[in-house]
Amino acid sequence: MAGGRVLGVDVGGTFTDLVEVDAGSGAIRIAKTPTTPENQAFGVLAAVDAAEVELGRVDLIVHGTTTTTNAVLERKLARTGLITTRGFRDVLELGRRTRPQAYGMKGEFRPVIPRDLRIEVPERMDAKGRVLTPLNEAATRAAILELLDKGCEALVIHFLHAYANPVHEYRAAEIAGVLWPNRFITMGHSLLSETREFERGVTAAVNASVQPLLERYVARLRSELEGRGYSGELLVMNGNGGMVSSRHVAHEAAKTVMSGPASGVMAAAYTGRRVGEGNLLTYDMGGTSTDVALIRDGAAPVSNEIEIEYAMPIHVPMVDVRTVGAGGGSIARVNAAGLLEVGPESAGAEPGPICYGRGGTRPTISDANLLLGRLDPAKLAVRGGVTRDAVAEIFARELGRPLGTNAEGAAEAVIRLANAKMAGAIRMVSLSLGADPRDFALFAFGGAGPLHAAALASELGVPRVLIPARPGLTNALGCVVADLRHDYVRTLNRPLDTLDMGELHEVFAEQAASGEAALNRERIEVTGVTHSFSVDMQFMGQSHVVRVPLDAPDPSRETLRTRFERVYWDRFRVELAQIPARVVNANCSVIGASASVDLGGLIDPVGRMARAAPASVRAVIFDGEAHDTPVYWRDHLPEDVRLDGPGIIEQFDSTILIPPGDRVEGIADGNLVIHVGSAA
């Protein structure tokens, strides 16, 4: 890969983003085109055209897709059948005895596999993996034939306690392998061999039911690309922030869910590492929601316990990205108490904010930014004929009148409250991960992130905001800088005092070997292979675990105990020396590092000018007062620019707001840093 051209293309909900890096010359091409939901491949090709990329000269394409995420959320899934332990076919529908929200007794849940496609067979293991009832092979065969007869395309085999002994799942899959017309067979224990039949079963069911869709999509995309002269490898992003070959990706299709947000976080970590910012709170504000993640020491956190919507856990390792609510389309209203509320209702992408000119009539955060001059009102003319006055009139009527202020006052109130709530939500994410946000820099991206970041940082007590060169293309950049990565988890569930340390060391060795074998299967050169080992531990009597990183795959019992106590103290500030500990899981990640990519060309140095000169000046309201605010075009700023707020920096993929009192500084790779409260 070194010296070659790498193309990253990420399909998001609204836009498809592309970044191509030529490692030889440092030249970079970019594009942003509308996503084509029916077949995402069209949008990808449109982006390729827009960036004027010659596919015949590209060496590697890395692709992030929402194909699987959308299929799950919209339940547009392949017809999938389940074979499971007698007495337990409803586990996937019963869930864990919950409801969608704490208050309100309404709620609906649609299981991934409907009840008539869930068939029980006689078989049973106990919790130690001992066979209580042997697998009834005749019943298994009959069940497979019945599911085929009912038109199933994919199959899940999910038995109780298969994490302890998978022999029945293997045998049933073997029987199915003969009868099933394709490879879309998922065993419950195969993606993540952990206790908890609902979570494991849903993960397997999601995997099976998106496999055919992902396989078809990737094949179509590959042939479209090849039709345009591309002959290299196509890699697909996984939710763990690593990439895998498109030839293998459908096998563990569930791992591609949530790969877009993961890829943004990987880009943030990479960008931060290059400029010496290892501790980042990533803040990605888009049209409908805001995603947050916490990067420590340059590494993105991975969790096995992501729930992508109500009662839809997907327990494979994924970058721990939390959605915290408000996006640019969040709706503001005055409630019956006469108080302002922002969200949770959203105008979404359709009709979107009023200023989009697509029929939106309710005030949103984006509209408020427009009224305050933070977004350029001059651009409205091209959008469906909505005027600034029309937006102002709605704000004055719906919000200003009941709050006793004018349209601009209402708009400022909307931003103030939205920022306060977003800051609160970010604090909650950070505290729940055992971190104080003040120890981090805020990494702002997404179309709207840089517009709110400085105010949020001030609210959070965060001293610095890092704004990458291309905030609106961060996910695509994540594709370019991603590594190959394979994660393994094995449930041990033993008291620390009686754990066979030799067995633990063996598990780590097996995991490392599996990872290396998986890397060797890829046709991609890596610059180095690293392993990271950890255990999940808890005090006996607890049900939650903490992850304990290890330096080496052969820790002593004493090391586990002291490391665990230290991690527990760091996280919870509680010391419980008298209570015995348990080792729940052994984890290993095997990472094949990609060649380092130079980001200096993300903003073309040729376009930069010697001195910062505003392209225009417009009135922007801060704290009730209009300030004449210079507006700069980012691509024209000198690389080492220094400016005091107020200021606005525009670029084709985002808008950056520098409030009065803050100072912005250009640093390496075209990044900007806002120093909160330190204007000269």
Added chain:
Amino acid sequence: MTVDPITLSVIQAGLQQVCDEMDLTFSRAAFSPVIAEANDRSDGIYSAEDGSLIAQGQGGLPVFVGTMQYSTRTLIEMIRDGRAAAPKPGDTYIVNDPYLGGTHLMDVRFARPFYRDGAIFCWLSNTGHWPDTGGAVPGGFSASATSVEQEGLRLPPVRLFKEGVLDSEIYAIICSNIRIADQRIGDVKAQAAALTVGEERLTALLDRYGDDVVRASIDALRGRAAAQMRTLIDEIADGTYESTAWIDSDGVVNEPLAIRLTVEKTPGALSFDFSRSSPPCMGPMNSVLATTHSSVYLAMRHIFPEVPISAGAFEPLSIVGCEGTFLDARYPRPVSGCAAEVSQRIAEAVFAALVEALPDRVTAAPAGTSGNFALGGHDPETGRNYVMYQLSGGGYGGNADHDGLANGCSTIGISKAPPVEIMEQNFPVLYHRYALREGSGGRGRHRGGLGLDYEVELLRGTARASFVMDHGRFGPQGALGGEDGAKNEVEVWRNGAKYAPEHLSKEQDIPLRAGDRVRVRTPGGGGYGSASERESDLTDEDRRLGRA
């Protein structure tokens, strides 16, 4: 001082954030799964004058809506009368007495005065469900206690922390009276740490906006929350609404207990009159007044989730006529069933009374029981004693929008049930079935959700089975012409012979041997609207999927 509505909105969010961070700290640091994972805890801010609720964390268990304002108010009164020690900065009181504004004994409250310039500005308080507080049975849910002394250790408000330091003498008394005492320090530290975080965050809020502005905002927010609740309840036509909800028995005397509710709607006000309800009972299905009030608030918040939890929101709601009924039990009546079961039946009475007036918002009755099955025994393989709890869900009520949810959590809870695999890892049991209970949803235009059907076998040794459930005598009520959901059913198979508890849903210490089995079928939800109006494709789907 008047505060503009924009500042009010921001300060309201700020107060909410203080409470949410307390909730988070408590759960993250707690030792017990019941707090750390099941979130059986709550945190809030209470007024210095009368303990009324200023703000409460959104992550708290629903049953705690408004409860701590009663315990805080009682504490303030006791300090004024000299019945409790006077506070100093850094003190933290502990109290779990049900009759002093509490729930059941397992809900242990901490309360800490918050000082500004030498005077108490407000109180911070939290509640955590301790896994055990002593008494006749592990865990505290005795189905047959006849006095509170049998239910566990009862603590009046005493200062467990004095000027920031844990009083090891009081703590030693507590530890000598509860089971698994060695783990409790993990929860005590977490509960105190949550209050400390509350202090820090509230101090930051006051420093930023000024004490006078925040004080004035608290007053104004109270008035506005009341106005908001008045506007919402004015969706209900003026008039009188009645309902009755039944509890199977008190666990001791096998007769049903009636909650008879008359709701009187006048402009901007709702009155809930419980005076025709049953008198106090022998067994533990009594409620204390604080819990009765909270249950009404909880039901109203299920109906109007948009109102923030605060004393102002409760102002337009008056609750009367509880004196002399089992909904206002006095010492020494046993009360362990109040938070888990009676509260849900009170909520059902509120739903049943208001569903005709608010047909789009209110559902038919949900299963409304925590479905508590406890198995205590000795495992010869590990040589250890154990207590296993299987909490289970049931069907939710049909409603204007759709059929009820299957296997939903109790009305008063939000916590998940443990997986079968975890149960079998930890206890000598084998589940033969964990399934949807077919045909259990009450028929209707939108049918009730399905209950749960499970069967579990004791594999080794001997054990005793106890049940605290409900809806065994009458199923959850249908609404607007819908039929009732299926009743709760408990079967115990001993030596191959079937035994059904005399009280249907409640019994304590049924002896079991290896090979014996317990089968529980939990209630389905009530149906909504007449079954004859059900769309035919929904009926067909139910038939195809074996749900009918």
